[in-house]
Amino acid sequence: MNMATNRNWETIKEFEDIKFELFEGIAKITINRPEVYNAFRPETNMEILKALEMTRERQDVGVVVITGAGDKAFCSGGDQNVKGKGGYVGDDGVPRLNVLDIHKVIRSLPKPVIAMVNGYAIGGGHVLHVVCDLTIASENARFGQTGPKVGSFDAGFGSSYLARHVGQKKAREIWFLCEQYTAKEAEQMGMVNTVVPLEDLEDTTVKWCKTIMKRSPLAIRMIKRGLNAELDGQRGLMEFAGDATLMYYLMDEAQEGKNAFLEKRDPDFQQFPKFP
Numbered sequence: 001m002n003m004a005t006n007r008n009w010e011t012i013k014e015f016e017d018i019k020f021e022l023f024e025g026i027a028k029i030t031i032n033r034p035e036v037y038n039a040f041r042p043e044t045n046m047e048i049l050k051a052l053e054m055t056r057e058r059q060d061v062g063v064v065v066i067t068g069a070g071d072k073a074f075c076s077g078g079d080q081n082v083k084g085k086g087g088y089v090g091d092d093g094v095p096r097l098n099v100l101d102i103h104k105v106i107r108s109l110p111k112p113v114i115a116m117v118n119g120y121a122i123g124g125g126h127v128l129h130v131v132c133d134l135t136i137a138s139e140n141a142r143f144g145q146t147g148p149k150v151g152s153f154d155a156g157f158g159s160s161y162l163a164r165h166v167g168q169k170k171a172r173e174i175w176f177l178c179e180q181y182t183a184k185e186a187e188q189m190g191m192v193n194t195v196v197p198l199e200d201l202e203d204t205t206v207k208w209c210k211t212i213m214k215r216s217p218l219a220i221r222m223i224k225r226g227l228n229a230e231l232d233g234q235r236g237l238m239e240f241a242g243d244a245t246l247m248y249y250l251m252d253e254a255q256e257g258k259n260a261f262l263e264k265r266d267p268d269f270q271q272f273p274k275f276p
C-alpha cells in the first residue's frame, strides 16, 4: 500500500539524497534513499540542513514536513556502510556527526516541523522524529532506538527530549532494551500525535498543516519557543528573547528610540503606556 501522493508537489531545489518540494505553503523534505531504508550519510544531512535553511527564509513556507521515500521506512538513522572510526565519513573523508546540527535547526526553526512517519523510525531516524514538533505516523510505522546494540548513542535531545515525551522510565527502557514499538504503542506512550492508515498519511498531514497555517504564525512561533526554552536552558531563553526583541522592534516605542537618534533629539518614551 502506498501513501497517496496525488498532490502537485513543486520541486523547490534538486538534491541528490533528498527531495525538497512545496505544496500550498507546506515544504516537504523526503529522505530519498529507500535502498538503505532512508539511512542518512553526511551528505544527506548537509542537504537537509540546506533545505531547512531555505524554509526559514521563504515567506511562502508555513510548515515543514519531514518524511522518507517509499512505504518501508521513515529513516533508519546513520548509514552503517559509511560508519568509520570517528563517526560517519562522507565523500570528503571527514568524519562528522552533522546530524546534531539538524536537531538544533529543527528546534530553532520559527515554523512547525512535522515528522510524517511512513515506516521504520529507528536509531537516528527515531531521534529525528523525536526532535520534530509533531509526529503523524502510519499504522505500519515502527519505532525504536538501536544505539547500544550497534555501537552508538544519542545522549542529547534523543534522550532528554524523548524523556519529556514518554517519561524517564520509558525513555530508559527504549534505550536500554533497544526493542521496537508499534505506532499505536508509540502513540500511547505520548511520542506520536496520531496514527492513521498509510494511504491516509499524507492527506492527514496536509490537513494538520493547513489547520496550523490558519493560526497566527507569531503565536505559534512563541509557543514553540516557550516549550523549547523549558528544556534548552540559556540557548532556549536566548531564542525566546530574540523573538521578544523582534516584536519590540515592531512597536512604536522602539521606533521612537531609533527616530530620536537619527533626528538628534531626546527620545520621548513617556508617550507610551506603562502596562500593569
Ligand code: S0N
Residues within 6 Å of the ligand: 035, 036, 037, 039, 076, 077, 078, 079, 080, 081, 097, 099, 100, 120, 122, 123, 124, 125, 127, 146, 147, 150, 151, 152, 153, 154, 155, 158
Ligand atoms: C530498520 C530495520 C529494523 C529494518 O529491518 P528489516 O525490515 O529486517 O530490513 P533490513 O533487511 O534490515 O534492511 C533493508 C535494507 O536496508 C538496509 N539498511 C537498513 N538500515 C540501514 C542503515 N542504518 N544503514 C545502512 N543500511 C541500512 C539493510 O542493510 C538492507 O539492505 P540490503 O537489502 O541491501 O541488505 C533494520 O534495517 C535496522 O535495524 N537497521 C539499522 C538501524 C540502525 O541501527 N541504525 C543506526 C543507529 N545509529 C544511528 O542512527 C546513530 C546516528 C545518530 O543519529 C547519532 C545521533 C546523535 C549522536 C550520535 C549519533 C551517532 O552517530 O552515533
